[in-house]
Amino acid sequence: MGEKLSGKIAIVTGAAQGIGAYYVRGLAAEGASVILTDINDCDGSVETLKAEVPDAEYMVHRCDVADEASVQGMVDSVIERFGKIDILVNNAAFFAGLSRQPFEEISVEEWDKVLGVNLKGVFLCCRAATPIMRRQNCGKIINIASDTMMKGTPRFAHYVSSKGGVVAFTRAIAKELGAYGICVNSVAPGLTTTDAMQSEPGYSEERFARTISTRALARVQTPDDLVGTVVFLASPESDFITGQCIVVNGGDNLY
Numbered sequence: 001m002g003e004k005l006s007g008k009i010a011i012v013t014g015a016a017q018g019i020g021a022y023y024v025r026g027l028a029a030e031g032a033s034v035i036l037t038d039i040n041d042c043d044g045s046v047e048t049l050k051a052e053v054p055d056a057e058y059m060v061h062r063c064d065v066a067d068e069a070s071v072q073g074m075v076d077s078v079i080e081r082f083g084k085i086d087i088l089v090n091n092a093a094f095f096a097g098l099s100r101q102p103f104e105e106i107s108v109e110e111w112d113k114v115l116g117v118n119l120k121g122v123f124l125c126c127r128a129a130t131p132i133m134r135r136q137n138c139g140k141i142i143n144i145a146s147d148t149m150m151k152g153t154p155r156f157a158h159y160v161s162s163k164g165g166v167v168a169f170t171r172a173i174a175k176e177l178g179a180y181g182i183c184v185n186s187v188a189p190g191l192t193t194t195d196a197m198q199s200e201p202g203y204s205e206e207r208f209a210r211t212i213s214t215r216a217l218a219r220v221q222t223p224d225d226l227v228g229t230v231v232f233l234a235s236p237e238s239d240f241i242t243g244q245c246i247v248v249n250g251g252d253n254l255y
Contacts, residue, residue: 006031014092018194021045026227028056065121103157118162174243183242190249216251
């Protein structure tokens, strides 16, 4: 087990499956105690974590990131158990199951749901965790965005807007929190294959083939491609990096 994050307490939202579960294992492998939080059951993620990082210290807390009371309850539980928060990875997002459609046809209900989880959720988690980090005079916040906000991916306006908002929010609060030694950055993944995505009814390898053809590194992106960047931003190696968006997409659509 590595030591880059030894003694650190790390929260990962959206940890029940997919990329979030990989972030959990990556942080734990470097010595962090991890809190897996999700609106869904995290049993599968915990089983894999125990198999791959047997010595990992972890905690599970069910949380709806779009609900203020739920988020505050999660943070309170973490403080009760560990007494501090060093790392917050805002990964939870509403993506699976979203259909592509012209923006005029997106219902207000669906727009609110996407923005509620993907942007409001980041706001609520940051708002609940930063008072702890301020008292500590240190902390790392990593907000997961998407390269769709750079491309303006059509027929996906709610998702693209939410992730563009994540980048803007990251930059804004980085300025506010710098005086407290808190670094706030975002990571913008490209289209990444996950078990959850492959099980979707509309999953198609052709969709990935189109994306691969526009990449400088012409292959499928996997969750493992993102873990190193998140660990770096969580570690002391990135102590003078804040307000940035790191795009991890294999050089897709370089301009």
